[in-house]
Amino acid sequence: MSDSIFNPEDQLGAVSNKIVAGLERISEVFKVLLWEKAKANGLSPLQIQLLIFVAYHKIELCNVSHFAKEFNVTKPTVSDAIRALLKKELIEKDFSSADSRSYLVLLTIKGKEMVSATENFADPIKNQLLKIPSEEREALFNSISNLIYKLNRTGILTVQRTCYGCKFYEPKETTDYCQLLEKDLYTTDIRLDCPEFEEKAR
Incomplete structure (x- = not known):
């Protein structure tokens, strides 16, 4: 068979395969x-x-x-x-x-x-995340928020309300910017579900 994300042998040295397999495990926990x-x-x-x-x-x-x-x-x-x-x-x-x-x-x-x-059903996941150093949590959130945006752009994820897909979002070299809030956006300021979200033109 060809390279498979779920084949342990194919996960060796393939970090992307391991990440996808890990996300699948976490999704099972959520369910x-x-x-x-x-x-x-x-x-x-x-x-x-x-x-x-x-x-x-x-x-x-x-x-x-x-x-x-x-x-x-x-x-x-x-x-x-x-x-x-x-x-x-x-x-x-x-x-x-x-x-x-x-x-x-x-x-x-x-x-x-x-x-x-x-509404507290997912607290066991959050409680484990709180045990991870804040810098690692921030890096993890940055990766997840970017992945959500890219999956939406390819049509796999139908709905998202993250900053990256909003018409008010303005990427900059150092710090991103929200035109609606008129403030710089650091990694921890990025929202996954923003009440003021308005989709930008594709």
């Missing part, structure tokens, strides 16, 4: 932690992700079409999750949009309580 929290609260992983997303994002992003893009699932799958959350009285629909066929999703009081109970 396991999410599943455990979902089962403990009688929800599906997607239902938890939808609740958390609604809690922390602009209302105009909280609709079926955007959820499908955000979580890389079909609209029917999102609709099924929304029906389940409505039945559990964790969300409600807002039909105030000009388009009577569409609606926005809002959290109920029970929904906000569920977010508080479930």
Whole structure:
């Protein structure tokens, strides 16, 4: 067989292969932690992700079409999750949009309580990251943020709201700059999910 990322022999001396294999392991940990929290609260992983997303994002992003893009699932799958959350009285629909066929999703009081109970599912990963020296964490974040941007630019990652893809972002020789905030951007200032994000022209 040709060179494979998942063949231990092909990982020898191939750092890129090792990184991809490592990211796959971490993604498995993320899924396991999410599943455990979902089962403990009688929800599906997607239902938890939808609740958390609604809690922390602009209302105009909280609709079926955007959820499908955000979580890389079909609209029917999102609709099924929304029906389940409505039945559990964790969300409600807002039909105030000009388009009577569409609606926005809002959290109920029970929904906000569920977010508080479930949003810490990834804390075990964060706790291990906090044990890594700050300089190494900064370098790791820099690599991840650049990888996310490049995956989006190639069409593999459909949704991203990172500085690198924003029209307000201005790369410079030493320190990058945000035209909206009118401030220099250091590595730790780069956002992966910016509320003011506006996609720049490709």
